[in-house]
Amino acid sequence: MIFREKILPHPTLTLMLWLIWLLLNNTVAAGHIVLGLVLALLIPLFTSSFWPEKVQIKAPLTLFKFLAVVFWDIVIANMVVAKLILGRNKHLKPAFFCIDLDIKNPLGISFLANTISLTPGTVSCDLSTDHQHLLVHALHVEDIPATIKHIKQRYEAPLKEVFTSC
Amino acid sequence: MLDWILAALVLIGAFFTLVGSIGLYKLPDFYMRLHGPTKATTLGVGAILIASVLYFSFTTEAASLHEILVTMFLFITAPVSAHLMAKAALHIQLKKVERTRIDSSFHQ
Numbered sequence: 001m002i003f004r005e006k007i008l009p010h011p012t013l014t015l016m017l018w019l020i021w022l023l024l025n026n027t028v029a030a031g032h033i034v035l036g037l038v039l040a041l042l043i044p045l046f047t048s049s050f051w052p053e054k055v056q057i058k059a060p061l062t063l064f065k066f067l068a069v070v071f072w073d074i075v076i077a078n079m080v081v082a083k084l085i086l087g088r089n090k091h092l093k094p095a096f097f098c099i100d101l102d103i104k105n106p107l108g109i110s111f112l113a114n115t116i117s118l119t120p121g122t123v124s125c126d127l128s129t130d131h132q133h134l135l136v137h138a139l140h141v142e143d144i145p146a147t148i149k150h151i152k153q154r155y156e157a158p159l160k161e162v163f164t165s166c
Numbered sequence: 167m168l169d170w171i172l173a174a175l176v177l178i179g180a181f182f183t184l185v186g187s188i189g190l191y192k193l194p195d196f197y198m199r200l201h202g203p204t205k206a207t208t209l210g211v212g213a214i215l216i217a218s219v220l221y222f223s224f225t226t227e228a229a230s231l232h233e234i235l236v237t238m239f240l241f242i243t244a245p246v247s248a249h250l251m252a253k254a255a256l257h258i259q260l261k262k263v264e265r266t267r268i269d270s271s272f273h274q
Contacts, residue, residue: 026231074209078209081201085201094265123245123252125249125255126253126256137197139193
């Protein structure tokens with residue numbers, strides 16, 4: 001177990017690096033598969049001091065479901081925002097609001113902040129120093145509490161499931 | 167057939183990128199302008215990249231998938247830069263449109 005952790009400190013990272021190497025070269029030639037694997041094994045070893053916490057994905061299925069939901073939301077919300085942008089400025093109701101975070105894992109928080117920024121209509125602006133609140137700016141929002149609830153239910157809940165702090 | 171799908175995808179991409187630029191131009195304050203480029207470009211660039219994957223996969227022998235990387239890097243970096251710009255704007259207390267509502271839990 002300890003031997004495995006020494007050789008392979010971050011399996012998720014290794015897998016991602018391998019995949020990215022193959023995508024970068026746009027090939028599945030045997031030589032690149034081997035070279036990519038060697039790099040994917042060595043890079044996490046040399047950079048392991050930058051990753052004090054282990055990257056752990058608890059529920060990969062939930063993560064994929066989450067990614068599908070986000071992708072769909074991006075498509076839908078893009079059209080909504082396009083309509084808002086092309087409409088009259090006067091009708092827009094911008095707002096700042098705070099989301100109290102339940103999720104504690106740093107990687108989970110950055111995933112959540114990125115998701116909020118990617119789904120059109122909201123941008124995450126600031127994270128409080130104690131990692132408890134996330135400040136969000138919305139382009140157009142009618143009901144602030146409902147929006148916060150929507151974000152918490154739709155994005156934070158599955159992320160919390162995936163990235164549980166150890 | 168492929169040509170039509172490609173044309174549709176490129177046009178959709180171009181449309182959303184254009185909307186993003188229009189947003190950047192016409193929205194009244196900095197925070198609202200941030201929404202234009204970070205948003206409309208996700209679908210805009212996404213559609214153009216899908217068109218690129220389809221075109222190169224069908225016209226050349228091998229499947230072309232490294233566009234996925236472009237999407238991935240874009241999706242990782244766009245929100246981060248938006249976040250940093252918003253943070254900087256808050257820090258120097260840039261003016262916001264008067265009707266911007268500030269939720270009671272917001273304490274600066």
